[in-house]
Amino acid sequence: MQDGAGGGDIHLLLSILANGEEQARQLELGEPASNVDGQLSSSSSYPGGHRWGEEYYRGVARQLQCTFARAMTVARAIEAAAGGDRSDSPRSADESSGRTARDVAHQEHQDVPKRRKGLPKWTEKIRVSDANLEATPEDGFSWRKYGQKDILGAKFPRGYYRCTYRNAQGCLATKQVQRSDSDLCVFDVTYHGAHTCHQKQRHATSPPGCNPPPPHDQQDPSVELVRNFKNGLKVETDGLPAPPTFEHDGYGAAGQLCFPSAPFHAGVAPPPDDSFSPVEGGGGQLGLEGGVGCFSPAFVSPAGSAVGSSYFSMTHSYDYEQRGDQFVMRGTGSSELDEVVSAATATATVTAVDRAAAGAGGGFDYSLYHHAELDPHLPFAPMFGTSMHDHYRNA
């Protein structure tokens, strides 16, 4: 089933993205975008007449770069799926059979490790407006709680959530929510995996051009991922007339994909100036004022959520490997080999302060990023220190 997303799709995807990334780079340098879906260069003003400034172009460029980083993650997922492991197979398929899930789990545990070590993982701290014990962080996605456990050393139990559409759409996104011991208003939310489902976020109306993908190939999340992402790419440019502040659903114009990790490193973290060089100077603080963020939906506080004053502190690890002259984000580690080949690990911590008042209807203001720290060993150096274009244009 997953075999439908073969290596050919990956290379095609990478090739397309490499071109796009190069365009984004040109855009950020202030050059007229020769062709970014024909949208950037043809649109010279906001719908309201506000003229597009250079800053905005730069922001868009970073956004595009961020998007491409997402694509890399998608490609990685596809690659992992095409690698023959079935770790992404929704368990529901087995649950529909006569076997019990536990039987299946036992049989498949070689393929489906109970702890999905390879899935993207990141953590945010979410502050809610009140310390109500029943208050929970809201990220706009629909989650179904599947467990709760007392954690050693923690005052509060940890809640385990999975995507509501896990069975329906094979979405493997999960999250763990743990209330901070020290501050009842703060939750540590750890996300595992990205949403591959097409759920619409609550409090959200789809941004212009953010159309749901055609409802086919639902059985193949990987194919769906690619399709979604292609839609996302188009949307990303189609939606440019929207102001830089992505509102309400936090999607921005990126579509349904939620691959926050790579974009977080690559798309958000790079500073506006040209001095960014993860290889040479990584580790410094990076000013992000005015930057167009590229948070995944899960990163933002959807309008109407209980999040009043929020900050996000994310860490994430990524693995890359070099294949020939290409750096490739490795597969999701469902195989032991992947772990052996583990390369660099990156950690980025970004703090953002959401000064929007709770309930005021405002979404997360991306211009509010004020701080980011990058691990000096950032793995995306090959991608952003040089160019994806160079690496993949001939893929």
Place this chain on the structure above:
DNA sequence: TGCATTTGACCGTG
């Protein structure tokens, strides 16, 4: 009736 939550047990990892 269908879906979400609760909760104890199971099981993999370190």
Place this chain on the structure above:
DNA sequence: CACGGTCAAATGCA
């Protein structure tokens, strides 16, 4: 072996 993550039956709710 302890801990953490997941499962699934039981239960609750609309």
